Amino acid sequence: MSLLVVGSIGIDTIETPFGKAENVVGGSSIYISLASSYFAPPRLVGVAGDDFPKSAIELLKRKSVDMEGLEIIKGGKTFRWGGKYHLDFNVRDTLYTELNVFQSFNPKIPAAYKESEYVCLGNIDPVLQLRVLEQMTKPKLVVCDTMNFWIEGKLSELKKTLERIDVLLANDSEVKLLTKESNLFLAAKILRKMGPKILIIKKGEHGAILLTEKTTxxxxxxxxxSVFDPTGAGDSFAGGFIGWLAKTDDISDENLKRAVVYGSTIASFCVEKFSIDKLKELTHFEIETRYRAFRALTQFQE
Amino acid sequence: MSLLVVGSIGIDTIETPFGKAENVVGGSSIYISLASSYFAPPRLVGVAGDDFPKSAIELLKRKSVDMEGLEIIKGGKTFRWGGKYHLDFNVRDTLYTELNVFQSFNPKIPAAYKESEYVCLGNIDPVLQLRVLEQMTKPKLVVCDTMNFWIEGKLSELKKTLERIDVLLANDSEVKLLTKESNLFLAAKILRKMGPKILIIKKGEHGAILLTEKTTxxxxxxxxxSVFDPTGAGDSFAGGFIGWLAKTDDISDENLKRAVVYGSTIASFCVEKFSIDKLKELTHFEIETRYRAFRALTQFQE
Incomplete structure (x- = not known):
């Protein structure tokens, strides 16, 4: 099935206790597209400056990412972000953020993309996320990521977006922040009444929780x-998740579970190297092997 | 199989955002014994003052806890602890600690207990834990709990105890503190070379990890x-875990997994009410129902 991915495109500089990577490819739409490309060919919508490396664009094309929706601003500079992680990867300092061409990003969905059945909205301004949905004909499933920045700064806009999506991806603190409820599972109930019938709570090193009406x-x-660089882990999760759903075109609870495990699988590869270095070189054999290893991790005989 | 439990006996005052419980029964040996009593009758070794409620002793006896090893110090006061939890249950303030009779606790193992096959050492001074083991004939499996207080204050003593045990229970930060390694799974490898062949990492609301030579x-x-009071959750886990092993007398990896799920099951009940209020009234039907619910939480079809 057709899959649309909208999000940021960036050039990142990342420091971790294990090294530093300067001016490497980043951005939610890049991670999501690459991750989902192992399952279904994604259509990318995003904006970059003409400093964005041609080699990255070529790579994405080789990975069957449709780049018709990539807008390159001549003479413009790509969004840049610098971050530093501590030994506890949950602690991250943002060293700088330069919005550049991303500041005036106004996602225009190419005509050929408007009937995409699966839509993944990366973590961007909820106003833009809504603007994407308004351009779509009738998507079958909309997955949306967000973050505390939008919850704190654009709550009423975000609430409108939430009403239009099917799956929200958020981490545990964001779920609590959004609902003002400290118990995660009560918070999830409240959140699922705000729009998304399906909620996925990302807990980083502690895994992920899928909540639907009938399934936990x-x-x-x-x-x-060895966790090398957590940048893009959440986006890789999103890409693996929606990629599997687009590939199988099955949104039953049982298949959502598999999608969560595929999302976790791809995210686990992403953090093993800097930037997209691991994500770009995966094999289907590696993915399947780790997917099965996930099963073994939690199974027990009664 | 016979099961020995050694640990603290306390009178706790607990504040949570949901209420306050004053002078209620607590202590690791009490929680462990009650939790394991649903699987195998435990033998308790601990010390209390004569202010420890008779009703609690009667309750434990009714639950088939052998109380021959309970030492009551005439005119002495029981160990007392006061704690306050915040909305984020991971944050706990200790309001006061009165060691009282616990200060001079020197566990004496009754002759009838010395051949116990399963031994659970609650979180007490590692010197005392070792002293218990020196009195035992030849236990089949020794499970030991500890905490950052001993890792920071009595590391060399704790290391001697670690050499004599089979299963260590510790939370993730304790595993990292003990090994000075920030990656949890590398830290676990190091720790398993320090003595315990089996490591169980407790992660509170994020679950638990079992690590043996061959199994993760x-x-x-x-x-x-609704999480009401997290006090005793770790001890309840320990009790459910070792209780199941003592009942089945099977320490294969496959059965260790079941024991971890039974431990998690009992811990999940413990936190639903103050003190031992939930733990004392469980039914086997409730336990089995929740154990099966645990399976459903993580199973997926390939």
């Missing part, structure tokens, strides 16, 4: 002895 | 819409 499904994060 | 098994915490 919890998957751990994959146990990794 | 992860279970979530049960999704609860």
């Amino acid at each position: 499904f919890i998957t751990p994060a994959f146990p990794l002895e | 098994f992860i279970t979530p915490a049960f999704p609860l819409e």
Whole structure:
């Protein structure tokens, strides 16, 4: 099935306790597209300056990412972000943010994309997320990511977007912040009444929780002895998740569970190298092997 | 199989955002014994003052806890602890600690207990934990709990105890503190070389991880819409875990997984009411129902 991905395109500089990567490819639409490309060919909508590396565009094309929706602003500079992670990867300092061409991003969905059945809205301004949905004919499933920045700064806009989506991805603190409820599962109930019938709570190293009307499904994060760079993990999760759904065109609860495990699988690869370095070189064999390893992690005989 | 439980006996005053419980029964040996009593009758070794409520002793006896190893100090006062939890249950303030008779606790194992096959050492001074083991004939499996207080204050003593145990229970930050390694799974590898062949990492609301030579098994915490009082959750886990092993007398990896789920099951009940209020009234039907619900939480079809 057709899959639309909208989000940021960036050039990141990342410091972790294990090294530094300067001016590397980043942005939610890049991570989501690459992650989903292993399942279904995504259509990307985003904006970059003409400093965005041609090699990255070529790479995405080789990965079957449709780049018709990529807007390159001549003479413009790509969104840039610098971040530093501490040994506890949950603590991250933003060193700088330069919005550049992203500041005036106004997603225009190419005519050929408007009938896309699966839509993934990366973590951008909820006003823009809504503007994307208004251009779509009748998507079958809309997945949306957000963050505390929008919850705190654009709550009423975000609430309007929430009414139009099917799946919200948020981390545990965002779910609590959005609902002002400290118990995660009560908060999830409240949130699911605000629009999205399906909620996925991302808990980083502690895994993810899928909540639908009838299903509560919890998957751990994959146990990794080396986590190199957590940048893009959430986006890779989103890409693996919606990629699997677009590939199978099955949004039953049972298949949503598989999608959550595929999302976790791709995210676990993403953090093993800097930037998209691991994500760009995955094989289907690696993905399937780790997917099955996820099963073994939680199964037990009664 | 026979099961020995050694730990503290206390009178707690607990404040949570949901209420306050004054002078209620607490202490690791009490929680562990009650939790394990649903699987195998435990033998308790601990010390209390004569202010410890008779009703609690009667309750434990009714629950088939062998109280021969309970030492009551005439005219002495029981260990007392006061704690206050915040909305984020991971944050706890200790309001006061009165060691009282616990200060001179020197566990004496009754002759009839010395051949116990399963031994659970609650979170007490590692010197005392070792002293217990020196009195035992030849236990089949020794499970040991500890905490940052001992890791920071009595590391060399704790290391000696670690060499003598089979299963260590510790939370994620304790595992990292003990090994000075920030990656949890590398830290676990190091720790398993320090003595315990089996490591269980407790992550509170994020579940638990079982690590043996061949097995990595992860279970979530049960999704609860109301967590009332987290006191004793770790001890309840320990009790459910070792209780199941003592009942089945099977320490295969496959059965260790079940034990971890039973531990998680009992812990999930413990936090639903203050003190031992929920733990004392469980039914086998409730336990089995929730154990099966744990399975459903993580299972998915390939």
